């Protein structure tokens with residue numbers, strides 16, 4: 001199952017018009033990247049959804065991802081554990097759970113073998129981070145998790161640098177630990193409750209790459225990481241044209257974009273249908289679908305919402321621009 005609800009608040013204004021799991025990373029929606037790396041014998045994908053459900057339904061109605069996809073709606077967000085409980089009827093046997101905004105090189109076959117060998121109620125993928133404050137952090141006894149601290153306030157409160165990387169393999173018995181019909185957090189409530197009850201959870205650290213695309217800076221990093229993993233520096237979507245533009249360091253440009261003469265795109269993502277005027281500069285920024293950047297405009301560390309128009313010659317630094325009033 002994929003946790004594909006939540007409001008994507010930190011990725012606004014992009015997520016004002018698009019649910020976070022459908023935001024493309026290196027031109028492919030995050031959720032599609034997650035589905036495509038599932039082992040072949042995973043035949044069913046259950047999406048726990050609420051915010052902008054129709055857009056997700058529409059995406060899977062028009063894009064065949066080679067598996068059965070079931071959308072389970074939460075009338076209001078039930079939190080990460082509430083969302084898991086809410087799909088209980090769709091699941092039998094052990095199941096993978098994915099945070100819908102994480103991309104990584106975790107090998108799911110080894111992850112599963114590890115879980116089957118160690119037993120216990122669940123296995124959590126772990127990634128070592130320099131600053132654990134944005135994450136769920138583990139206290140370990142060998143391979144066993146003994147304490148789970150979600151978002152420690154200070155570095156001192158963090159028992160280690162091993163962070164919850166957002167992929168779980170859970171036994172169905174976990175459902176018994178989640179109360180139904182209310183908002184529950186798997187990180188703040190269910191995992192601590194399981195440990196309190198003396199049930200076993202194991203941690204599975206892995207190497208390669210790992211990114212949570214849920215914040216503007218990490219979203220850019222996710223694009224860069226996926227690009228580099230594919231051995232590329234610049235990605236141009238189908239139907240995109242540019243007139244002698246400069247792509248500096250790395251750049252991801254979606255489909256049907258037009259980049260004007262002498263423009264510079266550096267460490268940035270342009271989503272589908274973006275127009276960038278002549279001599280304009282886009283640096284460390286994200287430009288939403290169909291947005292227009294005027295001639296000679298300069299964007300630095302900005303996030304531009306869908307369909308927005310940036311005036312000619314305007315200089316913006318660290319600004320979030322709302323979507324156009326008529327953007328979907």
Ligand code: GDD
Pocket residue numbers: 003004005006007008020048049050074076077078079080083098099100101102134135136137150163164165166187212214
């Ligand atoms: N269905 C549903 N319902 N999904 C939800 C809900 C909800 O109420 N709330 C959040 N989600 C989804 C989000 O869309 C995302 O895919 C996933 O659950 C995790 O939520 P985030 O809001 O992205 O959490 P986070 O990034 O702050 O922290 C989580 O991820 C870290 C790794 O990136 C936690 O799991 C941390 O422990 C972890 O370290």
Ligand code: MG
Pocket residue numbers: 099101212213214
């Ligand atoms: Mg996240």
